[in-house]
Amino acid sequence: MEQLHISSTERSKIYEELLPQIEALMDGEPSLIANLANVTAALRQAFGFFWVGFYLVDGEELVLGPFQGDIACTRIAIGKGVCGQAWERREAILVPDVEEFPGHIACSSQSKSEIVVPIFHHDIVVAVLDVDSDKLNDFDAVDEEGLTRIVKLLSSKF
């Protein structure tokens, strides 16, 4: 596949268009890093998100993985920040206003809202997907569902 084709402007429809293309992009590619990298690029291209990236579980910490956007913090302890809490709670967390979230870790002052979705492999959280927006209240259940479906495609690559 040489390029993404997205014709919709509505987020739910963009997820529908994107999902099979991400599947095709990863088909036959076993490299975790290559797949994570392409998923961040595909999400950034399709939605123009401010920051999109993965943090990978390494012992008691999350360590920065492939991402698109400005430089970011490299290590987050379990239970810390939105990412560390999504890992500990084993569930997606939507943050409409990062300033209202206790313990939020500000990697960029431009980030205003955020969604973090855990990735499971054999029922263990192995990574989280973190998407940040420079707009307040930019994520809802449509993003949670779309991103959850996308990260499920990655599970077998871990």
Ligand code: SME
């Ligand atoms: N805000 C995140 C840290 C990662 S950056 O947003 C890229 C958090 O609170 O876990």
